[in-house]
Amino acid sequence: MLKSWLSAVCYTVLHAAADEWDAKVDEVMANFTYADIVGQMTQIASFNLINSTYQLDEDAVRAFVKHHVGSYLSPSHGEIDGKWGWTTAEMRAFVGGI
Structure with a gap:
C-alpha cells in the first residue's frame, strides 16, 4: 500500500x-524564428572551433553564433605537447569562451 x-x-x-x-x-x-529552431537542433563538433595550436578560434565561434548553433560536441584530440586532452582549467576556459 x-x-x-x-x-x-x-x-x-x-x-x-x-x-x-x-x-x-x-x-x-x-x-524563435525558423533559423533559431534549425540552429538549436544543430550540433557542431567543437574541433571546428580550435585553431592549429588548439586554442579557441573566436572568429569561428562568431561564425557559428550567426547561424544560431545550439550545441557543440566535446573536443577530441590526441597528444598535445606530451599530454592527452585538456586539463579541467583548459576545458573550462574553452567552454567559457564559447
Missing part, C-alpha cells in the same frame, strides 16, 4: 514539474 501511494505521489510531483518546464519551453520557443 505504501509503495503504491509513494509511486502516485512521485508521479504527480514529476508530472507537475514537467508541466512547468513545458510552459517555460513553449514561452521561449514562441519567439
Whole structure:
C-alpha cells in the first residue's frame, strides 16, 4: 500500500514539474524564428572551433553564433605537447569562451 501511494505521489510531483518546464519551453520557443529552431537542433563538433595550436578560434565561434548553433560536441584530440586532452582549467576556459 505504501509503495503504491509513494509511486502516485512521485508521479504527480514529476508530472507537475514537467508541466512547468513545458510552459517555460513553449514561452521561449514562441519567439524563435525558423533559423533559431534549425540552429538549436544543430550540433557542431567543437574541433571546428580550435585553431592549429588548439586554442579557441573566436572568429569561428562568431561564425557559428550567426547561424544560431545550439550545441557543440566535446573536443577530441590526441597528444598535445606530451599530454592527452585538456586539463579541467583548459576545458573550462574553452567552454567559457564559447
